[in-house]
Amino acid sequence: MNRHEGFREFVLARQQALMRTAYLLIGDAHLAEDLLQSVLAKVARHWPKLSREGNPEAYTRKALVNQYISWTRRARPEVASASPPETGVSYDEAVLDRVMLRRALAELTRKQRAVIVLRFWADLTEAQTADALGCSIGNVKSQTHHALARLRALAPGLVEARLEEVAR
Incomplete structure (x- = not known):
């Protein structure tokens, strides 16, 4: 039996929801992809135990939050502006x-x-x-x-x- 059996199915089933959470936490699509990828690599290492004993989605969400907090401690702060940038495009x-x-x-x-x-x-x-x-x-x-x-x-x-x- 493959020790990562079920991991691929878990990722395919929950990837969009986990990506949305990562994006909402970090606020940047590319960084969110990096965040999720690094967390999924950690989840894969613990997959046999998680799939047997735990709730892999809850573990993954917790890992996302912890990794986000860890990254933002050393990352530069986001710069917020009072108004959206002017691009010449009308927004609804x-x-x-x-x-x-x-x-x-x-x-x-x-x-x-x-x-x-x-x-x-x-x-x-x-x-x-x-x-x-x-x-x-x-x-x-x-x-x-x-x-x-x-x-x-x-x-x-x-x-x-x-x-x-x-x-x-």
Whole structure:
């Protein structure tokens, strides 16, 4: 029996969701690909045990968050701007909203951003988010509260509209 049996199927089935999480955490498509690739390499090393005993998706999400936090500790900070760059192309309102929300997310602390991504985009429960971050449920609630307050200050009205859209 191949020690990586099932790993390929796991990656094919969950790659888009994991890539979306990586992108929302790091904010750059190329870096998100690098982040996911490095995490999947680690998951592959532990695959036999994960596939037997654990929840590989939860482990992979936790590894994504940990790797993201590790990378951003030593990486240069993202530079946010109050307005999108002028390109001569007209944007519809939904595109501008997404750009502004991504920029507002970039202003959060690493843990706040991770909590928002896991809770509202990955649709994890508070307990699952706490497990993924290795913290208490109370910490998740506190980080969520502070992150939403910060997002509301950075992008008034936009946050509520997006959170309602995600909740549907």
